[in-house]
Amino acid sequence: MKKETRRCITELVLGFLVTAAVTAMILFWQYETYQENLASRARLLLAENPAEEVFQILKEDGDLNTEEVQDILGDYGYEHVRDSLEGQRFLRNCGWTAGGAVALYLGYAAVVFYEKHRHKKEMEEQSKKAADGIARIREGDYRQDLMDWYEEEESEDRILDELDSLGNYVEMMEAQAQQEKQETKTLVTDISHQLKTPVAALNSCFEVLKNEDLTKDERREFEGRLEEQMQSLGQLVEALVNISRMETGMIELKLTEGRIFDVILEAVNRVWVKAQKKEIEIEMEAEDKLEDLILPLDSKWLCEALINLLDNAVKYSPPGTTVTIRAARMASFLRIEIQDQGIGIARENYHKVFQRFYRGDEKEVQKEEGSGVGLYLARKIIEGHHGTISLDGKKMKKEKGSVFVVQIPYR
Template identity: 30%
Template sequence: MLRSFTLMRSLTFKWTVTLLLTSLIGVILVGIFAYRTTVTQFDRLRSEQAEAIFMENVTHYYEENGTWDGLETWLKGEPDSVGPHDYFRSPDQFALVDADGVVVVDHGPFHKGDSLPEDILTEGTPISLDGETIGIVLTAMPPPELDPTEQRYVDGTTQALIIGALGAGSTALVIGLLLSRQFLRPLTELTAAITAMRAGNLDQKVNIRTQDELGLLAQAFNEMSANLHQANQLRKQMTADIAHDLRTPLTIISGYLEAMTDGTLKPTQERFKTMSEEVLLLQRLVEDLRTLSLADAGELKLMCAAVAPREILDRVAASFQEAASSAGVMLAVEADAALPSLWIDSERMVQVLGNLVANALRHTPSGSSITLMAQEKSEQVELRVQDTGAGIVPEDLPKIFDRFYRSDPSRQTESGESGLGLAIARSIVEAHRGTITAESTLGQGTTMIIRLPAYKA
């Protein structure tokens, strides 16, 4: 139990660290992006404002003078005619080109009197007056450093964005931790249930809280747990039944041998015959268990060949004809000779049908009938053993193919049956890719139905 809780704490820790790192990286990226974006956009705004004021001033000068001559001197000598910032009062950020492409106000890489090519001129902002282009403003240098007021504005904006990002990241982390508890809760319950199963308590069930992958996992676990619990119960019951079925004949044999050894009973032919019958019962039980173990392991060998359904039914009927006559039961076969063949191990199928007929004889009174039938249906051939006997009570019908199941426990001692016949029959039929079912009406009889694939050569 401690290890399971340690595992869940480890998963929670990993989940928390993942969320924390994700939030932290997100906040850092948002902060960097916000700062870069704020500075870039603010610089762009400053440049656009400076350019607008510069253009307004030089346009005003041209309107008054009709020429660019003396502009550079005028710009340097008019400190109060432009904007409130130092870089607005000088042309140091911009160069001016006249309508002929000649630099009239120089700065940076642009020198006064130079004629500039068209590709450079297209990057500038034209100045128009009365619909005529009188010059072009070129940005020669980036804007100067921020003054203290502007820097405080940028820092405040960036700080607000970072605080917002930290708040969003913290909120995401808290929500993630709350959701992680919900996500990991099914795993916690599964771990506890698996630990209980490891301790031997196989009957475990966890709540299915969602319909996602975790819900499917919980559903699969519940089905597995139920199947394991049922298999374990069947194993215990089978072990008890085997012990009982072995103990009864061994008790009889050992009792006779002990009594004859100490002289309490005299050895007689009849007593030896009784012991021999008990030995045969033990042999049948061991052989039945061996057949079932081979079927469970998928190692039941089948020697298959094409066999006509009528042929197999006639063979079984011939084997039980004398026993049926002795019991006053009419045994008949009804099957069309033109039915499709079956690809079966005839010896194994005779074993199955023989078991069904033997069961029918035990529960069919004198004057009744047992009919072996075959018919084709939907690319299958149905083999039926139908009797008009006592029938099976409805609550027993779903259990008759279970191992060691007997509706009447006294039948073992009375008839010598092991309680494995129908379980073996089902295993053999399923090994042939077929099915076996039962239909019964209490007081009217029972029909055992074997469905096998029709053989197509």
């Protein structure tokens, strides 16, 4: 049996019980009134002084029981209910009461059946509209005006709300898929552009080396260039692979409790040789208790991010300068500054430097080897630690060089 049918039967049974109970109460009250009137008539028939008896009746003194009343009235020929005017009135009132109860219940039943039919029709209409809406979603129409579907005082159209939510979700998923498709296309284009220059340089070197008329010194020179291009290409490919794996989720940062000081020290050691070749000093300013500071981090990838920052600082700083690392404990995060005395960054490029494959137009930047992926990769790694990376514009206005600021929360 359907839920709607069971509910309808329950309402009908409850309505019948309520109607029957109320009718029974009314009939009982009418019967009590009828009996009281009969008793009054019987007392008047027995009374020697009717006027005095009426006075006693009004005072409700000396009521007779039912058997006494029947015996008295029977002596005067009132043996049945219909024999008296009072009995006829009682039967007539009972008939009207019963008829009214039946009519009232039939009216109630009609309302119940009407509501059931109306609700069924509304559900059918809503189901049809929902099916039409799903069909339109399948056809690509995700934005639908559902306000016309609601009645003015309707509050249970959850299926319509869910349909609206479904349309928005499907639209969002399609937009996300389109965005991912565009990002993949852009990534492939960027990678192709980045690989074009070193591949062309390698091809040129190979073409020159095919010339048998080269002297030993010339051949050695081009072989050296070839080796340099191969190393640059290897570094570029490694960076591109890391970026691709990071963006596709193949690299998942595993944050575990670790000493941040050890990560910073490892990053310094990795760029120390390059700094020494340019006679650049790397200094660190930090509190003593920083050595024991424990943070949730992925030591391998966070070290990679700091290496990229330090490598940039050394690359774009003139010989004989200093790169300074400052670390300070703040209320809820660790602040790391990496400051150099190099060429600096124009204010309008503060955000661009963290974009993928971005390199400045300055001749000092262009003459250095680079792919424009180091700072981008550093940003992605630090964001994976729920931190931030930015440039300190206030310090860069007052002092020469760049100041990168990394903030990593304690938890």
